[in-house]
Amino acid sequence: MTIEEITDYVTGLGGVLVLRPTEGSEAPEISWGDTFFYYAPDGVVPAGQPFATIVTKDYPGDETSGLNRPGSFRVNIAVSKSTFAEAGAATDASIEDTLVAHPVYAAANWLAVVNPASATEAPVRELLREAHDRARTRSERRAAE
Template sequence: MTIDEITEYVTDLGGVLVLRPTEGSEAPEIAWGDTFFYYAPDGVVPAGQPFATIVTKDYPGDETSDLNRPGRFRVNIAVSKTTFTEAAAPTDASIDDTVVAHPLYAAANWLAVVDPGKATEATVREMLREAHD
């Protein structure tokens, strides 16, 4: 899956506000180039966290996925406690195309996939739909 494929899928779920901060935007520089998905049918950023994100680089304190290599990214998805528990996700966030517990937000039931591919595409789509709903 590519970033564009994920973005198209999430947008097609309806009522989604996609934020992609760029240089010169109000967002902090660290967020430039990343993607944030909010359920916001009115087009206004709601209070609170997005339901999913795509990050393209390591953030301070979150380097375990080794995202600073060219073309690498991680999709992060807020799921229900039940889904999180059923995923029985490993905690090694450097593994490609594998559902893992988010390296920082696992306690809040976030799962993550670095460079999602054939092994995780269907699962990523299911989790994104759940997070959207």
């Protein structure tokens, strides 16, 4: 899977706001080149974390995936506690095309895949759909309050 294939899939789920900070934007420099997915049908960034991200480089304190290799990226997905537990995710975040517990945010039930390909394409799509559904449900619940 490419970054564009993932982005096209996620935006196809509906109501998704995609943020892609670029050089010179107001976003922190570390985020330039990365992608952040929010459920925001009104186009306004909601409070809280995105439901999924794609990072293209190592962040300070998050170097175990080795994303500074040419062409590497990692898709990160916020899932439910039960999905996280059922995933049986690996813990070596440097292995490509393998579902892993996020090297920093595993305690918050985030899963990750470095350079997703044939072995993880179907699970990544399913997990992204779940994350989107959860974000949509949260948004609808907040709007009803």
